[in-house]
Amino acid sequence: MPTGVYQTLGTSENGLSETEANRRLKVHGYNELPTHVFSKLQVLIRQFKNPIFAILIACAIIAGTYSEPTQSIIILSMIALSVILGFYNEYQAERIVENLRKNVSIKAVVTRDGKSSQIDSKLLVPGDLVSVYVGDIVPADMRIVKSKGLQVDEATFTGESFPVEKISDRLNLERPTPQQLTNYLFMGTVMIHGSGQGIVVSTGKKTELGAISKSLVRTHPETEFQKGIKSYGTMLVTLTIALTIGIFSINTAIGHPLIDSLLFSLAIAVGLVPELMPAIITISLARGASRMANAKVIVKRLVSIEDFGNMDVLCTDKTGTLTEGKIALHDSQSLGGETNDKILTCSLLCNSAAVGEKTVGNPMDTAIWEYAIKNDAQEDVKSYDKIDEIPFDYQRRIMSVVVRKNEEYILISKGAPESIFAKCGRADISGRTEPLSAVRKAINAKFFSLSELGYRILAVACRSVEVKNSYSVEDEADLTLLGFLIFTDPPKNDAHQAINRLKEMGVDVKILTGDNELVAKTVCEELKVPVKRIVCGADLMQMSFTEIKTVVEEATIFARITPEQKLDIMKALKANGHVVGFIGDGVNDAPALYEADVGLSVDTAVDVSKEAADIVLLEKDLLVLADGINEGRKIFGNTIKYILMGTSSNFGNMFSAAAASVFLPFLPMLPMQILFMNLLYDISNMALPTDNVDEEYVKKPKRFDIGFIRKYTLFFGPFSSLYDFLTYGIMLFIFGASTPALAPVFRSGWFVESFWTEVLVIFVIRTRRIPFFTSRPGKWLTLLTLSCVAFGTILPFTILGGFLGFAPLPPEYWVLLFLMVATYLFLVDAGKVFFYKICKF
Amino acid sequence: MSLPDPILFAWWASSISAGSLFLAIVGIYLYATTRSRRRKSNQTTKNVGGLFKDFIFVWVLLGILVFYIITINIGSSLIFAAGNILVEALLIAYLLKNRKEESEER
Numbered sequence: 048m049p050t051g052v053y054q055t056l057g058t059s060e061n062g063l064s065e066t067e068a069n070r071r072l073k074v075h076g077y078n079e080l081p082t083h084v085f086s087k088l089q090v091l092i093r094q095f096k097n098p099i100f101a102i103l104i105a106c107a108i109i110a111g112t113y114s115e116p117t118q119s120i121i122i123l124s125m126i127a128l129s130v131i132l133g134f135y136n137e138y139q140a141e142r143i144v145e146n147l148r149k150n151v152s153i154k155a156v157v158t159r160d161g162k163s164s165q166i167d168s169k170l171l172v173p174g175d176l177v178s179v180y181v182g183d184i185v186p187a188d189m190r191i192v193k194s195k196g197l198q199v200d201e202a203t204f205t206g207e208s209f210p211v212e213k214i215s216d217r218l219n220l221e222r223p224t225p226q227q228l229t230n231y232l233f234m235g236t237v238m239i240h241g242s243g244q245g246i247v248v249s250t251g252k253k254t255e256l257g258a259i260s261k262s263l264v265r266t267h268p269e270t271e272f273q274k275g276i277k278s279y280g281t282m283l284v285t286l287t288i289a290l291t292i293g294i295f296s297i298n299t300a301i302g303h304p305l306i307d308s309l310l311f312s313l314a315i316a317v318g319l320v321p322e323l324m325p326a327i328i329t330i331s332l333a334r335g336a337s338r339m340a341n342a343k344v345i346v347k348r349l350v351s352i353e354d355f356g357n358m359d360v361l362c363t364d365k366t367g368t369l370t371e372g373k374i375a376l377h378d379s380q381s382l383g384g385e386t387n388d389k390i391l392t393c394s395l396l397c398n399s400a401a402v403g404e405k406t407v408g409n410p411m412d413t414a415i416w417e418y419a420i421k422n423d424a425q426e427d428v429k430s431y432d433k434i435d436e437i438p439f440d441y442q443r444r445i446m447s448v449v450v451r452k453n454e455e456y457i458l459i460s461k462g463a464p465e466s467i468f469a470k471c472g473r474a475d476i477s478g479r480t481e482p483l484s485a486v487r488k489a490i491n492a493k494f495f496s497l498s499e500l501g502y503r504i505l506a507v508a509c510r511s512v513e514v515k516n517s518y519s520v521e522d523e524a525d526l527t528l529l530g531f532l533i534f535t536d537p538p539k540n541d542a543h544q545a546i547n548r549l550k551e552m553g554v555d556v557k558i559l560t561g562d563n564e565l566v567a568k569t570v571c572e573e574l575k576v577p578v579k580r581i582v583c584g585a586d587l588m589q590m591s592f593t594e595i596k597t598v599v600e601e602a603t604i605f606a607r608i609t610p611e612q613k614l615d616i617m618k619a620l621k622a623n624g625h626v627v628g629f630i631g632d633g634v635n636d637a638p639a640l641y642e643a644d645v646g647l648s649v650d651t652a653v654d655v656s657k658e659a660a661d662i663v664l665l666e667k668d669l670l671v672l673a674d675g676i677n678e679g680r681k682i683f684g685n686t687i688k689y690i691l692m693g694t695s696s697n698f699g700n701m702f703s704a705a706a707a708s709v710f711l712p713f714l715p716m717l718p719m720q721i722l723f724m725n726l727l728y729d730i731s732n733m734a735l736p737t738d739n740v741d742e743e744y745v746k747k748p749k750r751f752d753i754g755f756i757r758k759y760t761l762f763f764g765p766f767s768s769l770y771d772f773l774t775y776g777i778m779l780f781i782f783g784a785s786t787p788a789l790a791p792v793f794r795s796g797w798f799v800e801s802f803w804t805e806v807l808v809i810f811v812i813r814t815r816r817i818p819f820f821t822s823r824p825g826k827w828l829t830l831l832t833l834s835c836v837a838f839g840t841i842l843p844f845t846i847l848g849g850f851l852g853f854a855p856l857p858p859e860y861w862v863l864l865f866l867m868v869a870t871y872l873f874l875v876d877a878g879k880v881f882f883y884k885i886c887k888f
Numbered sequence: 889m890s891l892p893d894p895i896l897f898a899w900w901a902s903s904i905s906a907g908s909l910f911l912a913i914v915g916i917y918l919y920a921t922t923r924s925r926r927r928k929s930n931q932t933t934k935n936v937g938g939l940f941k942d943f944i945f946v947w948v949l950l951g952i953l954v955f956y957i958i959t960i961n962i963g964s965s966l967i968f969a970a971g972n973i974l975v976e977a978l979l980i981a982y983l984l985k986n987r988k989e990e991s992e993e994r
Contacts, residue, residue, distance in 0.1 A: 701909075710899035758918060765911040769953075771903040776960040782966070785896060817987060860964055866972040873979035874952070880986045881915065881945040885922040 052190055052217075058657050062158035062176035070173035078171045078250035080234075080257055088192050091140060094133045103305040106718060113306040121719045121851065125726050130290045132730070135198040136821045143333040148451070153654050155186040158244075175247040179238050180399070181438065184652030188254040189232045189245030189660040191215045196241030208811065210239055212266070224718045225255050225275060231602060237655050241438045242399070263558075264443060271626050271644055272353035272683070275751025276328075278692060283320060283751065286698070291316040294705045309713060313716035318701045318725045331736035335682040337467050343665035344675040345650075351661035353686065354644045356679025359553055359748045360620050362613075362639075365560045366410075367667040369570055370536040374410045376418035377502065381530040383477035387573060390530045395419055397448045397507070399439065411505065414534060428655040435518045445470070449518045460523050462597045464494050467481035467506035474528040483528060490528070498565035501573065503534040543574045545669030552676060556669075556849075559613055559629075564606035571604065582753070584608040587615065595619045605826050617642040626748065632656050632667075645670070680745040687749075688813050689735050694760040695812065696805040697728065699767025706768070706774055713790040715775070715797060717852050724802055724839075729848040731806045731835035738825040741814050758886055763812075766878060767804055770871045777863055791854035795843040796864075798853065802839040803868050806832055813877045815883055818876065901957050908953040912946045919943070948982060 054060050063071070099638060104126065111119030153528050155168040158176040168186035171177065191197070197213040214230055215603075225233060232245050232272040234254040251257055269277075291312045298308035329349070336346035346352055400412035403654035419425040431450040434825060439446035445462030474483045474490060483490075497504055512518065541543075546556050556576075560567050564581045571578050580602040587595065587608065596619045605616060613629075617639050620627045629636075629643035631654030639661035640646030648660035657663055664671060674855035707715040717731040774797050779785045785791035809832060843853040956974055959968040 162936055462905070706903055709895065710903070761914045762911070762918065765907050765914070769904065769907045769911065773898065773956055773960075775969070776904065777965075778899055779896060779900065779967050780960050780963050785893060817983075861966055863972075865968060866969050866976075870952075870972050870975050870979070873976055873983065874949070875980050877945055877948070877982050877986075880983065882918070885918050 051113070052192055052246065056174050056190065056248065058174040058176060058246055060176070061161035063172070063174050064160050068159055068170075068172050068175065071174060072170065074174055075250055075253075077169045078247075079169045080251065080254075082726065087138060090138045091130075091134050093137065094130045096415065096774060106310055106317070106722070109306060109313075110718070117375065117850065118310075118717070118719045122638045122722060123717075125722055128726060129729075132733070133326045136330050136733070138332070139333070141333075143337045153184060153186060153657070155181075155183075157871075162752075169249050173247050173250060176244060177247060177734065178242070178244045179442055180231065180242050181238050181440075182655055183238045183242060184654035184658060185232045185234055185236045186671045187234050187247045187251075188249045188256075188320075190208055190248050191230050191243055191245045192423055193244040194241070195243060195436050197238070197243045198240035201233065215243070235755040239294075240383055240440055250591065270350055272751055273350055274754060279751075279755045279756060282757065283582040283694075287316050287319045289358040290319065290701070292706060298708055299618050301709065303708070303714070307718075310718040310722075311708060311714055314721040315701050315705055318704075318822075319698060320719050324689065324693070327732060327735060328686055330733075331682045331685055332738055335678050338679050339675050342674045342678070343668075343671055344678075345660070345663045345665060348661040349665060351645050352679045353683045353751075354626055354679075355628065355662060356676055356681070356683045356745075357750060358626045358645055358676065358679075359749045360555050360557060360625045361549065361630070361672070362557045362559050362616065362620075362643070363634075364632070365558055365562060365567055365570055366536060367632070368539075368669055369542045369558065369574060369576075370538050372410075372415045372501070372536065374534050374536045374666055376414045377533045379507075379530065379532050381477060382474055382486070382493070382528065382823070384493070385477070386426070387530055390532065391415070391424055392431075393459045393507050393509060393529065394461055394505075395425060395428045396431055396433065396450050397446055397461040399446060403457070411503075411532075411534060414531065437518060437520060437523065443520065443876050445523060447518075449512060449525050455516055456512050457509055458518065458522055459507070459509045460526055461505055461507050461532070463505040464504055467508050468524070470526050471508050471528040471566045474527045475530070480527060494531070495565060497531065497533060499569055501535075501538075501566060501569040503536060503562060503566060505532040506530070506566050507532060517618065522538055527591070538570055538573045539668075541668075541670055543576065545673060546574070546576055548673045549669065550675060551675075551746070554628075554676065557599075557605065557616075559608060559616065559664055561607045561608065562606060566606060567604045567606050576603070581606060583587065584612055587612050592619065596623055599623065610638060610756075614642055617789065618667060626750070630667075630672075631660075632665075641719055644875075679792070680749070681740040683749060684740040685736050686736050689732060689813055690756060690762075690811070691759055692735075692809055694756060695763035696767045697806045698760055699764040699802050700771060700805055702764065703768040703771035705773075707771075711775075712785070713787045713793075716794050718759075719750060720794060720798055720851055720853070723851055724798060724805075727835055727839055728805055732809075733830050734825065734827040734831040736815060738828045739823060741816060741822050743871045755886060759882075762882055763875065763878065766871070766875050767801075767808070770867065771797065771801055773867060777860075777867075781863070782857065782860065791852055792856065795848075795853040795856050796860060799840060799856065799863055800867065803836060803864065804871050806839075807868065807872060808875055811872055811879065815879065818872075897961065900960075903951060904957065908949060912949060915946050915949075915975065916943070944982065 107119045107122040107126070110116075145297050153168045155171055155180040156163055157171065158165050158178070163178065164533075171187050175187075176192075177186065179185060185199070192215055193212055194213055194215040198210040199213055201211050208550045211230065215234060216230060218228065218230055220227055225231070232243070233256060236254040273365045294315055295308055295312035298304055298311060303311075332346075335352055339346055339352075363369075368373070379387055379394065381387040382391065391824040398412045398415060399409060400416050402416055416425070431452050433448060434456065435449040437447040439462070444466040445460050447458055449456060449458050451457075455647040460470060468483070468487070468490070471483050473480050474486050476486060483878060494504060499655065504529060507530060508528045510526045512522060549556055558567055558571070564583055567852065568578060568581060576648070580598075581604040582598055582602040584605070584607040587598075587605070590598065592615070595615055599616055599619045600623060604614070608616075611632075617627055617629060621642075621644065626644045628645040628647055629639050630647040630649075631637075631640050632649050633656060635656045636648075637650075637659040638654060640648065645662065646660040647662045647664060648656045649664050650657070651667075652660075654662075661677070662817060668866045704715050704721065775793075778796040780794045780797070782792065783789070809828070810824055813824060813828075816822040818824075835876050842848040842851070844855050955971050955975065959971055
């Protein structure tokens with residue numbers, strides 16, 4: 048025990064008083080790092096990082112220097128408007144995400160006024176006495192005062208992934224580096240073994256982590272959706288560069304002025320790039336995340352939402368998803384089958400739960416205490432003194448303690464039956480000690496029959512030990528098996544319904560459990576979940592990765608598997624082309640949570656799991672999950688609509704503008720007119736994230752298919768070009784606007800037609816059904832689209848229109864326009880019928 | 889009504905024809921790739937009549953193109969408007985028939 052440490056840090060073994068803690072909180076502030084804090088300035092600066100703005104600013108400079116200054120002013124105004132739009136939407140989205148993050152807090156077990164309780168770790172202050180356990184993320188910099196087998200992963204802090212042993216002894220070092228301070232725990236490091244207690248030395252920005260400003264967040268692999276967007280971006284950039292260079296060269300070659308040609312080709316480039324796509328995606332995701340939060344699904348990483356919707360395999364554990372997750376001790380039985388109080392007392396002694404006003408700890412240890420308190424069976428514990436503890440780990444699957452009763456020192460072990468059996472030499476059969484080998488068959492039979500009834504079983508064993516200063520894993524040998532602790536965890540009533548719903552949604556559920564295969568199988572049978580094949584961890588160990596890839600397709604249950612095997616299963620499923628979700632709440636689940644396309648955890652999970660997860664469920668419920676998947680699919684659907692819109696109508700328009708510039712004696716549209724149309728088009732798309740999505744679209748998971756988008760562009764792009772050419776024909780040969788003097792009339796005619804077709808086509812593209820009749824668009828989308836169309840229609844008659852170089856159009860034009868656009872929309876709808884007959888999505 | 893500038897008209901007619909033909913070729917290409925995929929999995933037994941039916945959309949498209957070129961050449965907005973109404977009626981008939989087939993298949 049380090050003497051004087053408490054005094055030096057202004058605290059005591061009872062911790063701070065609540066009053067003192069509140070006083071210190073006012074002095075030191077909240078214990079949090081500014082890693083997730085966003086500022087308005089950051090969001091504003093981000094708007095200018097878009098390369099499109101560089102092109103636009105170049106256009107403004109070129110126009111201002113060599114062409115008309117009004118053109119330059121208009122372009123600059125459009126830049127300002129785009130920045131305001133992007134800033135407003137992204138800032139709103141950031142605020143939503145920030146608020147959601149607050150729902151997932153990291154807790155710390157703190158002792159104040161002599162009582163242990165769990166508090167939000169941001170309320171910790173210097174001097175607080177904090178207990179840490181396996182799986183915890185150390186919440187502040189702390190001087191260790193109690194340590195038992197403490198090992199910490201300091202990779203986020205030092206980059207070194209090898210576990211570091213921590214002690215509570217005083218160190219005699221001059222000017223030590225943080226790495227040398229083995230009696231300190233540093234904020235952000237992860238407890239991987241043992242337990243301990245420490246006094247908070249510094250919090251928030253004053254911690255070592257705060258000083259070096261490193262983020263705690265590990266990099267997640269790129270999601271399927273991100274990969275898709277990237278390949279889409281590459282496709283667009285290639286098209287844009289090719290078209291821009293082509294237009295500039297041809298226009299210059301045929302004698303159009305150099306500056307006009309340059310500005311025109313740059314404007315086409317701007318028109319082709321969906322510059323508001325990042326904002327549209329962010330708004331979609333943030334709004335979706337907000338809706339998902341109402342369904343108790345908290346999204347930590349926005350970009351994972353789309354993969355969440357497209358996930359086709361969900362790997363889940365059993366506890367809390369298929370079962371109620373309310374583990375209760377049913378009985379403590381000797382090997383003869385009688386209820387035995389000695390086993391209960393041993394399990395109370397060999398227990399990691401913290402008993403205070405509320406019992407806190409792992410569910411099984413907590414269940415033992417709750418059972419004992421309810422049956423008033425905890426009194427016996429007081430006659431023992433706890434001497435030492437050998438903490439639980441996932442390799443041994445055993446926890447042990449050494450206790451003293453009178454003068455006898457006893458080692459008690461509790462853990463997975465197979466692991467305990469391996470450490471036993473004898474068995475206590477109703478007070479008679481027998482060699483384990485003689486009764487092993489009968490014990491196994493009892494264990495299997497209890498497992499087949501769906502009970503979760505722990506075994507308890509003990510032996511007398513000699514007096515020593517410290518005990519280790521080596522002492523867990525030659526034990527006497529006492530009996531079993533039998534736990535119940537009833538299947539959830541709605542689990543069957545939830546699994547069926549997921550199945551209907553095209554999501555295959557696989558169960559990954561640390562329990563034995565019999566328990567898992569029984570739970571599945573009770574829930575009427577069809578089990579195709581059960582694979583045990585021991586079987587997986589013998590398999591190559593290719594064999595695992597085959598087996599993951601066939602098996603429903605993976606039992607008794609290790610954390611590494613969970614990771615292998617994730618990798619194999621991903622290698623087979625699945626989008627994989629994984630629900631985990633244990634310390635051993637973190638690697639698989641990082642590896643899965645969508646890592647899901649629960650609010651009650653250990654810190655590392657919550658930190659690793661993309662999505663945190665406030666309720667561990669598969670039905671909640673199904674609602675979240677549905678939401679993810681809607682968001683994906685609306686994002687795809689924007690992409691399809693952009694690649695078909697927008698691309699078609701820009702292509703026809705480029706082609707027309709070749710044979711017309713004037714530019715078909717001025718650069719500032721193209722840019723203005725582009726801005727108006729983007730505004731009309733702002734309501735797309737709120738659009739309704741057809742029922743059949745969310746029935747099955749979808750993938751971001753760049754091949755499909757390419758085909759869609761090739762097929763639907765020319766429709767819009769075709770009608771642009773038709774408008775050229777009408778303007779040139781019906782209204783005679785074929786001379787440079789009548790160019791404003793020509794441009795106005797084409798602007799209005801082009802804008803109508805470009806914007807109104809969303810009502811056809813957004814659904815595979817009959818637009819409006821069997822699939823209603825969202826009211827905001829309808830309202831905004833029609834408002835933009837109305838604005839675009841009256842523009843040539845306004846002062847702004849004159850300023851932009853437009854001229855009023857003859858009345859006859861409007862009749863032809865109406866008929867032509869109607870034909871266009873019917874033709875696209877007919878094309879849609881033809882297209883979807885041959886191209887599936 | 890004045891006759892259009894022949895060079896400009898030729899440019900225009902070539903451009904719109906090229907656009908329509910491109911669209912028709914894309915349609916045929918997409919259809920052919922799907923058909924060859926289905927043939928591999930023995931899902932297709934279409935005859936020439938069936939093929940003609942499948943491509944009705946392409947025929948409609950080419951028909952519209954011819955109609956547009958002729959009316960623009962004439963330069964009459966009245967004929968253009970009337971023709972458009974006729975085309976819309978044809979497209980609605982096509983859509984009604986195909987939507988019905990689609991819902992029956994579902």
